[in-house]
Amino acid sequence: MKKLRVGVIGAGSISFAHLSAYKASEQAELHAICDKNEERVNNKAKEYDIPNVYTSYEELLANKEIEAVSICTWNNSHAKIAIAALEAGKDVLVEKPLCKTMEEAYAVQDAVQRTGKKLQVGFVRRFGGNTAILKSFIDAGDLGDIYYAKASCLRRLGNPGGWFADSERSGGGPVIDVGVHVIDLCWYLMGRPKVTSISGNTYKKLGNRPNITTLDFYKAADYDASKNDVEDMANALIRFENGASLAVDCSFTLHKKEDELSVTLFGDKGGAEVEPELHIVGERHNTILNMNPQVNEKTFNFETGFQAQVDSFITHCLDDGENRSPVEDGVEMMKMLTGIYESAKQQKEIHFD
Numbered sequence: 078m079k080k081l082r083v084g085v086i087g088a089g090s091i092s093f094a095h096l097s098a099y100k101a102s103e104q105a106e107l108h109a110i111c112d113k114n115e116e117r118v119n120n121k122a123k124e125y126d127i128p129n130v131y132t133s134y135e136e137l138l139a140n141k142e143i144e145a146v147s148i149c150t151w152n153n154s155h156a157k158i159a160i161a162a163l164e165a166g167k168d169v170l171v172e173k174p175l176c177k178t179m180e181e182a183y184a185v186q187d188a189v190q191r192t193g194k195k196l197q198v199g200f201v202r203r204f205g206g207n208t209a210i211l212k213s214f215i216d217a218g219d220l221g222d223i224y225y226a227k228a229s230c231l232r233r234l235g236n237p238g239g240w241f242a243d244s245e246r247s248g249g250g251p252v253i254d255v256g257v258h259v260i261d262l263c264w265y266l267m268g269r270p271k272v273t274s275i276s277g278n279t280y281k282k283l284g285n286r287p288n289i290t291t292l293d294f295y296k297a298a299d300y301d302a303s304k305n306d307v308e309d310m311a312n313a314l315i316r317f318e319n320g321a322s323l324a325v326d327c328s329f330t331l332h333k334k335e336d337e338l339s340v341t342l343f344g345d346k347g348g349a350e351v352e353p354e355l356h357i358v359g360e361r362h363n364t365i366l367n368m369n370p371q372v373n374e375k376t377f378n379f380e381t382g383f384q385a386q387v388d389s390f391i392t393h394c395l396d397d398g399e400n401r402s403p404v405e406d407g408v409e410m411m412k413m414l415t416g417i418y419e420s421a422k423q424q425k426e427i428h429f430d
């Protein structure tokens with residue numbers, strides 16, 4: 078069986094999800110790994126039994142044996158590494174967000190077109206089991222025309238600090254880190270209409286709440302409570318060319334009773350919730366029906382979601398299978414993410430042609 082020889086660039090927290098998924102695939106071979114942190118990359122190479130170890134991504138890309146790479150580095154390096162990888166003849170799975178700016182997004186798109194190599198953006202929620210189930214209902218017309226979606230990813234105490242809280246390396250706070258997941262999930266299920274306008278607000282009111290010591294939360298390796306320049310909360314209304322709209326809010330910190338993850342879609346024939354658990358609403362014989370799909374997982378399963386994403390990338394590379402998260406979607410998503418920040422900065426709605 079043909080195996081895809083893979084290199085993973087970035088050996089931090091999320092790399093385990095990529096490494097484990099490649100390791101579990103019979104169609105992939107973990108050939109190389111890179112991180113500028115030597116101790117971290119050596120530990121990961123040992124853990125996953127990876128023969129070639131690098132502290133420079135340029136050196137990894139010069140390895141002719143490698144056919145494809147996963148990019149799991151900070152957001153500010155995604156575009157640079159993706160373009161270099163494509164130019165070195167590698168196919169690319171790049172973690173979300175595609176990059177930090179529109180300029181970078183177009184440069185990556187140009188590199189994909191120029192090199193003819195493949196690039197998949199890490200919109201992992203598209204690969205959730207319940208996403209696939211709901212999509213089959215949507216494709217069959219059960220929701221009709223989806224004209225409104227609403228998504229929240231609200232943490233009351235969850236600014237991870239480190240590079241996540243450094244806008245130079247991250248590009249922003251909850252919008253670009255967690256908002257991207259729920260915006261993309263809605264947009265994908267809405268049929269990916271083109272965005273026409275955005276009205277957004279960002280707030281820096283609570284900071285990272287270092288005064289709260291009674292609750293634990295995930296912290297980046299280089300967490301330092303004194304360093305944080307990203308927004309702590311944002312909301313936005315996004316309009317699309319088909320008249321549909323999407324309302325979203327997300328936070329790292331907020332005075333809220335509990336954290337919330339919710340994703341809801343409304344069509345002219347039915348509605349649905351994907352998070353916090355799959356639910357479908359319909360109407361039959363003049364009666365409203367709340368339908369409770371009997372499924373294995375109520376919410377997104379990280380492990381199977383990542384496996385499905387990586388399996389899909391491998392099939393795309395080896396067999397020219399469908400690319401479920403092409404670069405064009407990464408570019409349109411960057412329009413939405415940077416559009417929220419731009420609208421908030423200008424304090425007015427911004428429009429796209």
Ligand SMILES: NC(=O)c1ccc[n+]([C@@H]2O[C@H](COP(=O)([O-])OP(=O)(O)OC[C@H]3O[C@@H](n4cnc5c(N)ncnc54)[C@H](O)[C@@H]3O)[C@@H](O)[C@H]2O)c1
Nearest residue numbers: 087088089090091092112113114149150151152154172173
């Ligand atoms: N899909 C998801 O659910 C999900 C979840 C978490 C993070 N992510 C994304 O994954 C990426 C990494 O996040 P993380 O949580 O693993 O961060 P992390 O800080 O734990 O790991 C990032 C690693 O990249 C390395 N690195 C940075 N720049 C580099 C460069 N130029 N060359 C080599 N190594 C470099 C760092 O040394 C670090 O070890 C981010 O883009 C983030 O948005 C996605």
